[in-house]
Amino acid sequence: MEGQKNLSSPAFKEPVHVGRPNLPDRKVFDRYIQSIFDSRWLTNNGPLLRQFKEKLQDYLEVKNVIPVCNGTIALELAERALGFQREVVMPSYTFIATAHSLRWQQITPVFADIQHKATTLAPKSARNAITEATSGIIGVHVYGHPCDHSALKAIAMERSIPLLYDAAHSFGCEVDGIPAAKLGDASVFSFHATKFFNTFEGGAITTDDDDLAEKVRLMNNFGFAGREKDKVDYLGINGKMSEISAAMGLAMLDSVESIRNRNRENYSAYADSFSSVPGLELIEPPASLTRNNWQYVIFRVNKAGITRDNLAQALERENILVRKYFHPGCHRLVPYCSEPSSLRVSLAETEALSDAVLSFPTGQAVNPDMIEKIANVTAEIIERNCG
Amino acid sequence: MEGQKNLSSPAFKEPVHVGRPNLPDRKVFDRYIQSIFDSRWLTNNGPLLRQFKEKLQDYLEVKNVIPVCNGTIALELAERALGFQREVVMPSYTFIATAHSLRWQQITPVFADIQHKATTLAPKSARNAITEATSGIIGVHVYGHPCDHSALKAIAMERSIPLLYDAAHSFGCEVDGIPAAKLGDASVFSFHATKFFNTFEGGAITTDDDDLAEKVRLMNNFGFAGREKDKVDYLGINGKMSEISAAMGLAMLDSVESIRNRNRENYSAYADSFSSVPGLELIEPPASLTRNNWQYVIFRVNKAGITRDNLAQALERENILVRKYFHPGCHRLVPYCSEPSSLRVSLAETEALSDAVLSFPTGQAVNPDMIEKIANVTAEIIERNCG
Structure with a gap:
């Protein structure tokens, strides 16, 4: 029965x-679309992308934001720019993208446990997972719940390895009064449709380190050093966010x-x-x-x-x-x-x-x-x- | 003076x-945007993506089209699905993305020359570049000018290695009466803003091989085998094309x-x-x-x-x-x-x-x-x- x-x-x-997507005001979004049709600028660091980047830097209170086509590619870029190789310690309790972004680049993710009664990386477990082959640590602020950032920073400094945060869930969050985007050597956000804040597909790398930011920016556009495509400074890929995704992001910021x-x-x-x-x-x-x-x-x-x-x-x-x-x-x-x-x-x-x-x-x-x-x-x- | x-x-x-971008009819594009706002479906194999894929399969006259966020990620996915590793032979005369897509995955591109008085891979030079470590060949239809596909196919078969085409320039092209999308084991198209046909950023993998297509489809969504995200069949990344890019593609097809x-x-x-x-x-x-x-x-x-x-x-x-x-x-x-x-x-x-x-x-x-x-x-x- x-x-x-x-x-x-x-x-x-x-x-x-x-995770039913949140939407912006349709009229606000339409105004941005009109500006794209007027300028015929559809991607490649266009006017909306630059405006979006500036507004995100203000909103997330961090010196550098590099918008990217999605959060997984953002992870790949950050990992590569930080010099990750061989092994990286990260929590198993996360979305599979964190691990796949490493493995896609032939880096081995080594899984550590989460804390008892919490959802984030246990510093003690992370320390136990580290070996000579470990080139970095990724902490994940699962559900926006912050990692124990002081303990993880101490381990990273002690071992002289970079600390990256997967902050896919942390848009607009503060941790002990510090904007999430400022934690670690870099952080990666996701603007996927199902996230609090979305750009259809999208993501970003944030960092207060200007040199690292410049490296990520170049890698995000094939490593090209200038407009003329006959000088490459780094190995890179295409991680560019298009103008239409930037338009969505700008409209979403209002909401x-x-x-x-x-x-x-x-x-x-x-x-x-x-x-x-x-x-x-x-x-x-x-x-x-x-x-x-x-x-x-x-x-x-x-x-x-x-x-x-x-x-x-x-x-x-x-x-x-x-x-x-x-x-x-x-x-x-x-x-x-x-x-x-x-x-x-x-x-x-x-x-x-x-x-x-x-x-x-x-x-x-x-x-x-x-x-x-x-x-x-x-x-x-x-x-x-x-x- | x-x-x-x-x-x-x-x-x-x-x-x-x-390469100033070509634009579709604004009204046609707007109708698709309205359908996105109505359905609240922004990405993840949405209704527009599925419609776009079907129409592309008709237009490009190929059994399988997998739309992707950009052409470089499409190359990475095709290369991984074809089992490329160690070394791959490709022309040096191409956009840097062809080489970077390999190198990002720790595969060495080995460069071959182009034909005299032509713009595409010289089969003889490709053959000379092959060693025991070669796991595949990439031909590039530069400017849409087709490779000598019969000669390259013969080499690939003789060596039992897959043949991938970078068909970034070949949208809507036919070679000796064969649709470009059908050549090789798979082909990769670019729908970047500066291309003949664009989706802001975008690209696609095409193949007549259903098994290969299914592998690419899974890899394009983190390797997930079903809706519930607790089964992974392959290593994968996020290469998904969003609904707004699919909307652009659908509108562009009219133009x-x-x-x-x-x-x-x-x-x-x-x-x-x-x-x-x-x-x-x-x-x-x-x-x-x-x-x-x-x-x-x-x-x-x-x-x-x-x-x-x-x-x-x-x-x-x-x-x-x-x-x-x-x-x-x-x-x-x-x-x-x-x-x-x-x-x-x-x-x-x-x-x-x-x-x-x-x-x-x-x-x-x-x-x-x-x-x-x-x-x-x-x-x-x-x-x-x-x-």
Whole structure:
């Protein structure tokens, strides 16, 4: 009976997604498009790209921003510019792109664990994963929750290796009062459609180091040193962000605080509505996150009387498309799961969290009323399974 | 007096560029943008991307088209999917991206020469550059002028190595009656802003091999095998084309034949107007190019009484921004110029052509009247220098 009911009428008529894209004001976006048609300048460091870069430098409070076609290519460029090679230590608990960006360049990612009761790289585990072959560390601010940046900086300095942050989730975040974009030797942001702030596809490298920034800029355009394409200073690729993505970014900047507010409201609604749902524990941001964009709502499913996977499936039948971010951890995925060189330390905390985690829908397309309904549906599913 | 005149009033008030972008009908483009705002689907194999892919498969007459964020990333993906490693033989006479896409993945490009009186890879030279370490061949249809595909295919089969074509210039071209997209094991197109057909930034991999296409598709989205991101089949990156670039591509497809016609008119105007200009020889497409997009106008500067570089500078002062495509050849650029492993055979023809070549403005933004003026200005410069 239950099954039949669900098949015929899910709780939501339309799917409710995690990461349904946020959109800017259409009229603002159209004005930028008109300027592209007027100038016939479609890419290659055009006027909108330069304007976007300047505005991002202000907004992210960092000396250099290099906008790039997507976050993965941004990682590749930052890694190459920082001289990464042979081995790099990084958390397994992250999106696979962090690992793939290294491996694509024939660098071996060596996975370290996350901290107990947190979502980010454990400095002690990172230290244990380092060998003579280690050329750098990547910290990932998972869900915008910041790494222990002081401890990681101390390790990087002690070993004289660069420290890169994957800040894909950290747009507009501050850590202990410091803008996220300023941490480490460089940071990489993602402006992918599903992110808090998007440029369709996109990303950026941020750094206060002018020399590093210049190196990334050249590498981002085939290493060309000038307009005439007969001088190359570095090996490089094409990572350029087009004018239309810059246009989207400029338009989105106008909406970013209203989206942040919506996310904060949604987060509070989840905290309220789910307080009485047994077995789901909301993962709260750490105190060090002094400014948050609230773009992720993450629960730990634990003693709910239903497995995380079964709960996810039951919610999906109700058109609530929760996601297992980040299951199962990079170290349990191809090709790393069969590569001993990537596996050196215990990843027990990573496995425990990735087997319990569930990400719920938020953003512009979600509101507190919907969240109350999501909580009720979740509670019903759990009750049904315990009963 | 001449110098003063030039400084105060160049022949053209506004710069006339090589590769000024072609644009689609704004209204057609706007309709696609509206559909993006309606669906809130901004990337990740969205409805426009799928429509664009289908239309490209028809237009390019090939079984599989995988649209990608740019041509360089498309090259990287094709090379990786074809199993390229260690060494790959390719012409030095090409845009640096062909070489960089290999080297970024730690593969050594080994440069071969072009044919005498042609612009493309010399099969004999390619064969001489092959060793036991060679894992593949890349042919480049420079200016859309096709490689000797029968001879290259024979070499690839004899050595049992894959053959990839860099078809960045070949959109809508046919070679001996065969669509360019069908040649080799795979081909890579560029839809960069400056190309005949553009998607702001973009590119595509084409192949008639369904298994190879599926591999590329997975690699283009981090190797994910399904919607749930907990199964990875391959190492991959993010090469995805966004919905807005697909929208541009769809809109451009409506204009592509009118742009081809304009290019053909422009080419004829150059042939007529420059027939009486001494020292500039128009490089004509070979007979094997049975369908051309006419997107490049290339001259060989020879016995003009002025060096190629001085002629280029003089034209630039008149706001005619000619380009030295492709000077100086990959083998004379960083990092390859100092890497003996890349240099194995004579590149005399490459050096001769790259030291003489000059590319002139064409496309939507150029018309036959402007070309007549360009020819007159060029003739004047040459006369002045001989006088």
